[in-house]
Amino acid sequence: DVQLVESGGGLVQPGGSLRLSCAASGFTFSNFWMNWVRQAPGKGLEWVANIKQDGSQKYYGDSVKGRFTISRDNAKNALYLQMDRLTVEDTAVYYCARRDCSNTSCHQFGYWGQGTLVAVSS
Amino acid sequence: QSALTQPPSASGSPGQSVTISCTGTGSDVGAYDFVSWYQGNPGKAPRLMIYEVNKRPSGVPDRFSGSKSGNTASLIVSGLQAEDEAYYYCSSYAGTNNLVFGGGTKLTVL
Numbered sequence A: 001d002v003q004l005v006e007s008g009g010g011l012v013q014p015g016g017s018l019r020l021s022c023a024a025s026g027f028t029f030s031n032f033w034m035n036w037v038r039q040a041p042g043k044g045l046e047w048v049a050n051i052k053q054d055g056s057q058k059y060y061g062d063s064v065k066g067r068f069t070i071s072r073d074n075a076k077n078a079l080y081l082q083m084d085r086l087t088v089e090d091t092a093v094y095y096c097a098r099r100d101c102s103n104t105s106c107h108q109f110g111y112w113g114q115g116t117l118v119a120v121s122s
Numbered sequence B: 001q002s003a004l005t006q007p008p009s010a011s012g013s014p015g016q017s018v019t020i021s022c023t024g025t026g027s028d029v030g031a032y033d034f035v036s037w038y039q040g041n042p043g044k045a046p047r048l049m050i051y052e053v054n055k056r057p058s059g060v061p062d063r064f065s066g067s068k069s070g071n072t073a074s075l076i077v078s079g080l081q082a083e084d085e086a087y088y089y090c091s092s093y094a095g096t097n098n099l100v101f102g103g104g105t106k107l108t109v110l
Helices: none
Strands: A003-007 A010-012 A018-025 A034-039 A045-051 A058-060 A068-073 A078-083 A092-100 A108-112 A116-120 B009-012 B018-023 B035-040 B047-050 B064-069 B072-077 B086-093 B099-101 B105-109
Touching: A003 A092, A018 A034, A018 A092, A018 A116, A034 A068, A034 A078, A034 A108, A045 A068, A045 A078, A045 A092, A045 B086, A045 B099, A058 A068, A108 B035, A108 B047, B009 B018, B018 B086, B018 B105, B035 B064, B047 B064, B072 B086
Parallel strands: A010 A116, B009 B105
Antiparallel strands: A003 A018, A018 A078, A034 A045, A034 A092, A045 A058, A068 A078, A092 A108, A092 A116, B018 B072, B035 B047, B035 B086, B064 B072, B086 B099, B086 B105
C-alpha cells in the first residue's frame, strides 16, 4: 500500500526555521512528482511547492517563494521542506502528496499523508 | 481568501442528492478541464474523489460525480450515506505549474 508519513512539525518562533520530512513507501518514489500542500486553521488547502522526479525542477507558491526550499532523496524515498523566516501566517498542517497522471493530465494528487502541524508563535 | 469559492456547508438526508459548487475564474476552472475534488477530515489524509472534472479513481463509489459549466464546477453526491459526511475541497489547474484550491465545504448527513 502507498504510504506517506510526514514528520518534523512543531512550535517555532516567528523568524525561525523548521525542516519537514515525508517518508514514502509502497511505490517507486523516484517515478513521481511530489508536492507539499498546507491547510491553515479554519482555512482551505493551499499548494506550497512541488519537485520533479529527479529534483531538477522545483516550483513554489507565491506566499512561500524565497523562504521555503523543497528537496528529495530518492535513495531514501524521502521528501523534504526546509522552511525559513517563518511567520504566523505559515501556521498550518502540512501534507505531502503524490502527483498522479492519467492519460490526459497530471494535475491531481492521488495520495496524501496525514499531515504534520507547524505552529508559528512567540 | 481561497482562490476558488465553495459554500461553507451543505447538507442532505440519507438517500438524497447534494451538489457542492466550486466557482473560479476564466484563468482556472473556466480555462481547463482539470478540476479535482478531495474528501478530507481532520487528522486524516485527504482522498481524491474526482479528477478531470468527472472521472473517478478506482475505489470511489459511483454515487460521486462531477460536472462543470463555465467557471463553476460541481460535485454531486447521490444516494447520500452517513459515511459521506466530511469536508470536500475542489482544486483546479491554473496554468504554469500553478494549482489552486477552494476553501472547503462541510457536508453534513442529517
